[in-house]
Amino acid sequence: MSRSSKVVLGLSVLLTAATVAGVHLKQRQDLQRLRDGVIRDIERQNRKKENIRLLGEQIILTEQLEAEREKMLLEKGSQKT
Numbered sequence: 001m002s003r004s005s006k007v008v009l010g011l012s013v014l015l016t017a018a019t020v021a022g023v024h025l026k027q028r029q030d031l032q033r034l035r036d037g038v039i040r041d042i043e044r045q046n047r048k049k050e051n052i053r054l055l056g057e058q059i060i061l062t063e064q065l066e067a068e069r070e071k072m073l074l075e076k077g078s079q080k081t
Helices: 003-080
Strands: none
């Protein structure tokens, strides 16, 4: 085999090996991105549930505060008369 054909064969083998390795690395990265996406979605759903729970608590507290204010205003009004 001539020297130039050995060089071409070596480069072909090297490029093929690099391509195969690159594809495997890319597949691994894509799989990890998919897994991370699922984890982020679960975290986002949990944050949403927590925000809804907090909003419910705030609504209840606001209603209680408004009731107390109204009660205080009625008491002040009855004291003046």
